[in-house]
Amino acid sequence: MKEKYAPLFKNFTFKSGVELHNRIVMAPMTNCSANGDGTVSDAELAYYARRSSGVGMVITACTYVTPNGKGFPGEFGGDRDEMIPSLSRLAKAIKGEGAKAILQIFHGGRMVPASLVDGDVVSASTVPAAGNPIPRELSAAEVDAIVKAFGETTRRAVESGFDGVEIHGANGYLIQQFFSPQTNRRTDKWGERLAFPLAVVDEVKKVVSEHAKASFAVGYRFSPEEPETPGITMADTLELIDALKEKNLDYLHVSLGEFWSVPRRGVDDSRTRLEIIRERADDSVPVIGVGSIYTADDALQALSTGVPLIAIGRGLIIEPDWLQKIENGQEDQIVTKIDKNNQDQLVIPNPLWNMIVNTPGWFPGV
Numbered sequence: 001m002k003e004k005y006a007p008l009f010k011n012f013t014f015k016s017g018v019e020l021h022n023r024i025v026m027a028p029m030t031n032c033s034a035n036g037d038g039t040v041s042d043a044e045l046a047y048y049a050r051r052s053s054g055v056g057m058v059i060t061a062c063t064y065v066t067p068n069g070k071g072f073p074g075e076f077g078g079d080r081d082e083m084i085p086s087l088s089r090l091a092k093a094i095k096g097e098g099a100k101a102i103l104q105i106f107h108g109g110r111m112v113p114a115s116l117v118d119g120d121v122v123s124a125s126t127v128p129a130a131g132n133p134i135p136r137e138l139s140a141a142e143v144d145a146i147v148k149a150f151g152e153t154t155r156r157a158v159e160s161g162f163d164g165v166e167i168h169g170a171n172g173y174l175i176q177q178f179f180s181p182q183t184n185r186r187t188d189k190w191g192e193r194l195a196f197p198l199a200v201v202d203e204v205k206k207v208v209s210e211h212a213k214a215s216f217a218v219g220y221r222f223s224p225e226e227p228e229t230p231g232i233t234m235a236d237t238l239e240l241i242d243a244l245k246e247k248n249l250d251y252l253h254v255s256l257g258e259f260w261s262v263p264r265r266g267v268d269d270s271r272t273r274l275e276i277i278r279e280r281a282d283d284s285v286p287v288i289g290v291g292s293i294y295t296a297d298d299a300l301q302a303l304s305t306g307v308p309l310i311a312i313g314r315g316l317i318i319e320p321d322w323l324q325k326i327e328n329g330q331e332d333q334i335v336t337k338i339d340k341n342n343q344d345q346l347v348i349p350n351p352l353w354n355m356i357v358n359t360p361g362w363f364p365g366v
Ligand SMILES: Cc1cc2nc3c(=O)[nH]c(=O)nc-3n(C[C@H](O)[C@H](O)[C@H](O)COP(=O)(O)O)c2cc1C
Pocket: 027, 028, 029, 030, 031, 060, 061, 062, 104, 168, 170, 171, 221, 255, 256, 257, 258, 290, 291, 292, 293, 311, 312, 313, 314, 315
């Protein structure tokens, strides 16, 4: 390995005690390849195992915490105890190759395709997502039940041998729908926009303290801004960070397509969103940065901003040996465009492969 890349290979220990052997994380990526009954398929297990021997930590595709939270066809389930053997196989496939395994827990809210939930699409309020029907407003009792369901899926993650969970508060799904002034128009206590995200965090932390015997990490992912007005601004996000700082979380994970992107509105600051967020998170909670990191130098430059951990998504689908190549001094051989003739060697399940090759502009090389 070239000496300059040594910072990528430094250990990192979360507050909970979960220890990573380097600074690179596989970003959570839905692959739509589960079995029809919601169990993780053999193709998914092979896909994860192929990518778990280099990185320090793998965050899985999101899993739904209740049946009406299922956001994608072929999404694997975390909503009932019968799924524990399936979740255990996933944890083992990742950990068996040396990475820590984090389960991303989720509810799709108004973004759920109506066909997956018998037409009963739900959200904080009756504001529809583009192309989807008007969602039904959840009753206060139903909101309580979904909070509990996030806790129950966390218990299943503990029992399945995962090293942690990531609460998916990003990308416009239910938790973000409660935080956004665009989608939360409620007048009850859940109309306080921080109430639902923080209730989920509290419930997940409570379950971990009751059930986890070994170190178990809890992270939270958010999208820093929404394009619409009204919508989440950087000012809102800084408030969310202040509240999350009080929760003794292991990490915050920013969801961005571009690591170096700058704020749209809400702050008078020309620095990147990630620099502003990392500064606000202070040293009280580490931040994972992400977005279009493909080469060893991209990652090194990102780490030099002071963000301690870097997640890579598309780059690890394209190049499963990303870290090993750097370790072996072959960083110039890292593949940065998808090889459309190489599905088998890349160990990519058919549904994910078909999405990639049929969506021009999403992955480099397509
Ligand atoms: C195929 C695919 C599926 C994704 N699914 C999820 C998901 O389930 N949960 C999530 O938080 N983000 C998801 N994302 C976003 C990624 O985690 C990541 O933020 C984004 O791809 C930018 O990182 P990259 O440039 O390294 O790919 C997905 C991205 C891709 C490419």
